[in-house]
Amino acid sequence: xxxILKDIPVLQCGRCLEYILEDSVMRRVExxxxxxxxxxxxxxxxxxx
Ligand SMILES: [Zn+2]
Numbered sequence: 502x503x504x505i506l507k508d509i510p511v512l513q514c515g516r517c518l519e520y521i522l523e524d525s526v527m528r529r530v531e532x533x534x535x536x537x538x539x540x541x542x543x544x545x546x547x548x549x550x
Contacts, residue, residue: 502539502541502542502543502544503542503543503544504533504534504537504543504544504545504546505543505544505545505546506530506533506546506547506548507545507546507547507548508547508548508549509522509526509530509548510523510526510548511526529548530548533546533548
């Protein structure tokens, strides 16, 4: 299954330029992933803090 999260607030590491998620954002992402329907292949979810 693929989940696309829109409007997610990401930070970019100043040293390695990787995109990183704050802990609070990561927890919200996990919540969203736990409630999205498991029976469709593609979900688009708008991230709301
Ligand atoms: Zn880094």
